[in-house]
Amino acid sequence: MTTTSSTPATRQGPGESSTAGGTETGAPRRRGSVSRILNRMPRSAWPLLVFVLLFVIGGLIRPNLLSLDSLIGTATFAMILAIASFGQTAAVIQGGIDLSVPNTIAFSALSYLTLIGPLGPVGGFIGALLAGTLIGVVNGTIVAKLGLTPIVTTIAMNGLLFGVVLLTFKNSELTVIPQFLTDITATKIDVFGLRVAAVLPLGLALMLLLQFVLSYTGWGRSLFLVGSAPETAKLAGQPVDRIRIAGYALSSLLAAFSGIVIVGFYAQASATMGSEYLLGSVAAVLVGGASIAGGRGSMIGTLGGALVLGQVATLVAVANLGSNIQQLIYGVIVLIVIALYAKRGRD
């Protein structure tokens, strides 16, 4: 793989100081604090900055876009994409990619709706999440123990799940959504005097939790280590295989969670409900500043990436350009982002 010649400081994500920072105080500290901030802060802050910029540009074109309602609308749409992309973030950070996200979403959504019959809403919820985690454990075991490429493994898993979904759920259009699920996703609630869909605070809480795990727990840091330098991690005595498997398990667990959230929010499920998240989740993660080669990325950045894509969707809808042009702009944005990050990485 291509290892860009970046310094240790740029390779580590935000908030690394608690665990890894203590061991190596020499080299990174000598650089000025300004360059340290420039090198470390922007990764996750830039997408948010671009989002604000796009939001203001939207307001200049159409003044009524510069409202809180419009912001909440975009943020809600973006939060769904972000929740679906958090798992992908974990997979990319540990040096892989999870292309089984789409059908993990469909599988968990449909199995949730099937399981609430015998197990009740909460039992079904747990059951679907466990099934999702199992998918990730299988993915991770094949990648780590058999040494198959992540892309091939997860594509095969995606195909397998598609078959399982089609074979298992005869009536693939289920629309009976339990009240419990609607309450935590689609119901409008008051947060600081604002009427927002419940999925927004739910996603924010999830993001904070995941970012905390990534930044401040040893396990979270080990994902970055395995992603950026697997050989070093092995030499340092890290259980690399186990960390990778756990990374894929987290990815699928979160994809399964997002499947349930999507079902709750849109109140419908089908076998192909996840297909737009195949490339969408990877795009959000890349725009959020993660490195496709692994070892870099953050949940905040992914949310920022999803917000950028969401705002583009809003602007395209307002300009009446159609979803086709939206896809084109998504592609151009991803291209610009990877070109910029690659340039910064080489400097």
Next chain:
Amino acid sequence: MTTATVRPRQAGALRLWNAPGITRLRREGAVAPITAFVAFFLVYVIINPGLLTRFQLQTAGNLVVPLALAALGQLIIVLVGGIDISIGAIMSLANVVFATAMVSLPVPLAILAGIAAGLACGLFNGYLVAYLRLPAIAVTLASAFIIGSISREVMDRPGGGITPEFYLATSGELLPFIPISLFWLAVIATGLWFVLQRTALGRHIYGVGSNMDSVSAAGLNARGAQLAAFALSSVIVSFGAIMLAGSTITGDPRSGDPYLLSSIAAVALAGASFTGGRGSIIGTILAACTLGLVGSLLFFAGINSYWQYVISALIVISVVGIPVIWKKIYLALRKANS
């Protein structure tokens, strides 16, 4: 193992196993997919002997040829150590450009237009990967969005001006006995084999995949070879798109979408190394034939055809995984013996 203890019959088998052609296939990882195909083909013929009739063979050929060509395109990118997420989109674009051009232009010009559209995509990807040194997976992810969008702009719903004569020439009964689509596949694959195995460019492509720095250090144009690989790949994929347009007699802006995942699966099944430098043309074609026919085998066996997704995945995982497990067991045994 010493040759003295090997009995003559085994020695014969061993000699065959070590023959130059077989050794090359082994090195390229093609033995497993060829074995898998032979087993699959036997099962297929036992369940449905009608495969060997003219009509069924032709239908099967039309089904697998676009996939085989898409997989060959993917193989070339994999050989230089990359991966092409935009392969389905390139296929869609070449497909709709060709179908649109067929309305007003003569056939050769329409074919050229389709290939030029695909080639432009390949050069775009190749330039970004080879000269701007961006990761192939990220570049092609972005261009998958862009190219897919362009192809839906060219043609927003299935249509185009493909004539029955063109169907006859690509997918019909033009030749006696042999399905014409397999003939075209053989022509293109032989051409590709010649470029990859018998020209300097081909050796450079394999070399870049094995070790780009060494190729550069040897004074060869490594980036040029990488760009050429993307260009070559997109041309092969465009041929696949044209064959697909011929067999369905329509241009469809979403026709290439299913080929993204299945082309990668076929290349994986072919035993190619995703770090580059290793992969076999014949292995890839047979892997594509296997994966492409799983669905129709289940149909003839009277099994719910949804099983094809499960079975295809299991074939890929087991054919690629079993040699790895085998090697691990072998190493463990040898360690235990010593």
